[in-house]
Amino acid sequence: MAKTYLLKGGLVATFDDKDNQARTLRADVLVKDGVIADVAADIPVSAGVEVVDCTDKWIAPGMVDTHRHTWMAILRGSQCDWLLTEYLVKNSWNMQGDLTPSEVRIGQLAGCIDALQCGVTTILDHFHIANSPEHSEQALQATIESGARVIFAPARQSPPTKILPTFEFGNEAEAHKWQLDQLQEWGKKDGGKLSPDGRVTLGFAYDLVIYGFDIPHKEIVSLARSSNASIITAHVVQAWRDKELLGPDVVFSHCNSLAYRTAPDDEAWAAMKEHQCAIASTPEDELGMAHGNPVAFDGVDRGVKCGLGCDAVSINSGDMFTQMRFALQWHRGRWNEQILQSKSTSPKHVKHTSADAFRLATLGGAEALNMSHLIGTIQVGKRADIVIYDATSLNLAGIQDPIQGIVFNASNADVETVFVDGEIVVDKRVPGKVGLKGGIEWKNVAKELRARGEDLRKRWPLDKLEELWDEYYTKNGAPAI
Missing domain, CATH: 3.20.20.140 (Metal-dependent hydrolases)
Incomplete structure (x- = not known):
């Protein structure tokens, strides 16, 4: 059974697909059964709910x-x-x-x-x-x-x-x-x-x-x-x-x-x-x-x-x-x-x-993608695909408007927690763990990625690729695009 989460005390930045307006509001977000169940100020904490402290955080759609x-x-x-x-x-x-x-x-x-x-x-x-x-x-x-x-x-x-x-x-x-x-x-x-x-x-x-x-x-x-x-x-x-x-x-x-x-x-x-x-x-x-x-x-x-x-x-x-x-x-x-x-x-x-x-x-x-009824905004009834940003980071501290901050100042370094379908798939408070239930060790992925990439580059070194390109270009010019 999916956990119920209460994202408490954050600054929510989203669009509203009902009036097509940007919204920024101080609110809590309740996530239940993979869905955004409530967005409101001071949602009470119920038994069995995991509280995520979003003080000094921005909450935005994935x-x-x-x-x-x-x-x-x-x-x-x-x-x-x-x-x-x-x-x-x-x-x-x-x-x-x-x-x-x-x-x-x-x-x-x-x-x-x-x-x-x-x-x-x-x-x-x-x-x-x-x-x-x-x-x-x-x-x-x-x-x-x-x-x-x-x-x-x-x-x-x-x-x-x-x-x-x-x-x-x-x-x-x-x-x-x-x-x-x-x-x-x-x-x-x-x-x-x-x-x-x-x-x-x-x-x-x-x-x-x-x-x-x-x-x-x-x-x-x-x-x-x-x-x-x-x-x-x-x-x-x-x-x-x-x-x-x-x-x-x-x-x-x-x-x-x-x-x-x-x-x-x-x-x-x-x-x-x-x-x-x-x-x-x-x-x-x-x-x-x-x-x-x-x-x-x-x-x-x-x-x-x-x-x-x-x-x-x-x-x-x-x-x-x-x-x-x-x-x-x-x-x-x-x-x-x-x-x-x-x-x-x-x-x-x-x-x-x-x-x-x-x-x-x-x-x-x-x-x-014809999915706006499911995702794309922080609104009640939509799937809980949510990103929490650390607004005290080197990039974001001091920024008042989270939408401007996300567009012009944020990077992946400021992404702290990511929910998909109401489940945490990235939690940088627990380094190295990603995927469903934190079940993937990134260091293992990185090790294999580098090894496989090296194998591929040995088979296809840059000089070999350049020779192929030179031969094609000499005979045909650049392909039409």
């Missing part, structure tokens, strides 16, 4: 990552200086097809733990390394073990077996069969629930629409929907629109090609809104890898559901603090530039505020 390749934690720090074109050749079309199931498993576990200790409680995991049934099964089990709330979205794809002089996909027929069989098998288990507690649910990643293969796309997308995949994630909205595949369960990552489209009736934007699709904006890597310019607030301004994501954690930070800052400051910078160029009188206030960025990382992400 953050929602709408696009993450979680397993890539095993490659962290090795791809930070790559353009997207390099990443495709070096990683996606070469090294990625060589990873073992055990390497993917430890990367997945470490990636989930990394997200949790940063206050990210929900992930749409675009699992694009379903190289074999064992890869997928081991990654799923690691996900469940972590205690995170995850939409686990295995990709329907196979790695190329040859890229020069032309692409070959020697395992495509076999992969097509087992991946769709596995999708249906998982979908039948419990209405798409992949873990006993329902935290891990089934999704589907499908990017083959943008390629010229002779594939029955409508049948495959329909199969995913009938198999209880709650979210389907992809990359190119125009291709999906042209093939009439759009729907409210589709989350499009990046959407950078929609930047600067100012016509109010632009067809792509109009299709997104009409079909209630969502955007997962990942501004840190979009700007650094030449994806294009971020469109998070373009989507918000047009009434399109939008959340944030970290994307490939081999390249970027795994926290949403960075994504909030990149998204907000990029859009502010672009707006400010337009003001300076127009030589008109400066406006009285900024167009987008800290609260807007905070919303993207919490309620906005929940809306993008």
Whole structure:
């Protein structure tokens, strides 16, 4: 039976999805049976309730990552200086097809733990390394073990077996069969629930629409929907629109090609809104890898559901603090530039505020995943996905407004306690223990992560990857993106 917790005396920072307003209030939060049972001043302490002293603490919703390749934690720090074109050749079309199931498993576990200790409680995991049934099964089990709330979205794809002089996909027929069989098998288990507690649910990643293969796309997308995949994630909205595949369960990552489209009736934007699709904006890597310019607030301004994501954690930070800052400051910078160029009188206030960025990382992400009735705010009746921040830390002491503090000053170092579904999965007051009931020793995860990562880097040293990239680039130029 789940414990009952009373978070006592904290400063609650949240959005209210009833009036779409930011709220900051001094209140207690009662967590019972995995649900937020009450939010009020001076809730009395009852027998059997574990009190969590939140004096000098901030209480906020868990953050929602709408696009993450979680397993890539095993490659962290090795791809930070790559353009997207390099990443495709070096990683996606070469090294990625060589990873073992055990390497993917430890990367997945470490990636989930990394997200949790940063206050990210929900992930749409675009699992694009379903190289074999064992890869997928081991990654799923690691996900469940972590205690995170995850939409686990295995990709329907196979790695190329040859890229020069032309692409070959020697395992495509076999992969097509087992991946769709596995999708249906998982979908039948419990209405798409992949873990006993329902935290891990089934999704589907499908990017083959943008390629010229002779594939029955409508049948495959329909199969995913009938198999209880709650979210389907992809990359190119125009291709999906042209093939009439759009729907409210589709989350499009990046959407950078929609930047600067100012016509109010632009067809792509109009299709997104009409079909209630969502955007997962990942501004840190979009700007650094030449994806294009971020469109998070373009989507918000047009009434399109939008959340944030970290994307490939081999390249970027795994926290949403960075994504909030990149998204907000990029859009502010672009707006400010337009003001300076127009030589008109400066406006009285900024167009987008800290609260807007905070919303993207919490309620906005929940809306993008069609989960705002369950998560994204601190409100009675929602699942208790909660982050407690130490407001006396070096980063946060002296800050009055917790929303501004979380957006502009906080880091994972300030995250003290994390609840998912009313259970503590990170408690930094007890160092080294993470996951359900503190059952994972991080030092053991770290040891295996480093060992497996070293094995992988020995097989794929940077000079070998650079040779492959140089050969491809010399013969073909950069691949189209």
